[in-house]
Amino acid sequence: MSPLPPFAAVVLAGGRAARLGGQPKPQLDVGGRSMLDAVLTALDGAAPRVVVGPPQPVPDGVRLVREQPPGGGPVPALAAGLAAVGGTEVVAVLAADLPFVTHALVGELRERLTGDGVLVVDDTGRDQLLLGVWRTAVLRTALQGARPHTPLRAVLSPLAVRRYRPPVTAGVPAPWTDCDTPAELARARAVAAGRLPGGKAG
Template sequence: MDPLPPYTAVVLAGGKAARLGGQAKPQLLVGGRPILAAVLEAVPDADRRIVVGPPQPVPPGVLLVREHPPGGGPVAAVRAGLAEVETDVVLVLAGDLPFLTAGVVGQLRERLTTDGVLVVDDSARDQYLLGAWRSAALRGALAGVHGPTSLRRVLAPIAVRRWRPDVAAGQPPPWLDCDTPADLARARALAGEGARPQRPAPSVLPRFQEPTDPR
């Protein structure tokens, strides 16, 4: 089997979760570590790991950049991350996926035979922030996009494959995100935790960074 091409991981870790009291979702603890740490650990072999969002702890070697305007949403965040990408393949990932694994990432990359491949959940919903893409296709989709719009609308013209990962009974799915208190409670229960206060994590990740403005 031919080796997979190098890739860059762009992790969207911006914004506050209104339904979680305005806390930064990527820094909440699940399984005793910030969710962002779990996402970054799933892409250890990335040519480069880029986090898009406000100042926050990230490990050494991870580039932190800011979307423009700050808080401008997923389209602005993808644009900011993509500006730093030099590989032909890029993974675009949400920063609140506590059960993402390197195995799922590898299978996504193996399935990239068109311009994009994304995960669908058990309700067949597209997970646009859990996918692998040809960088050129993403740049083409973003070209000429101005003003607020949804990431789904921007990426819809790209020819994609859809893949639903197999999930064993009782195991957490890789697409499980943490948008609400109920989501967070479920994730913590699946991680084997009891009740835990919903507060941002201390600096479990090694280094606090100010983001780079890619403009």
């Protein structure tokens, strides 16, 4: 089996998390580490790793950039991230609030990259737009001319996208589990602490 090509990573870490008291959501703790740290760990081996969002702590070697205009939504955030990854041909694009995403899943996506990109489909059949691996140049072209607050789905819909529904082991949280509400955050923390069986928290 031929080695996988090098890849970069863009993590979208913006938003005010109004439903979580306005706290910086990526910095919230789940299982003893911030959700952003969990996502960056899953992206180990990517170079560069770029976080897009407001000023916040990031590990050494991770670049932090800001979308323009600030708060303009995922489309300008993704554009800012892609501008920072240089000439890398492949890029993983993830949300920063995926506390149970794994390095293995990122590898599975990289292995399945055909056409323009590959993204995860959850157990309800919903595309997880911020859990995928893409051809960098294709994404840059798709984003050209897109205005702030344009839905990311509209930008990605013309692309040749492969969909991957990863197997989920009983008792293990689904990798697409996110934390948008206090209830989802509380459930994710309980699952991480072993107080609840794994499963969908978001």
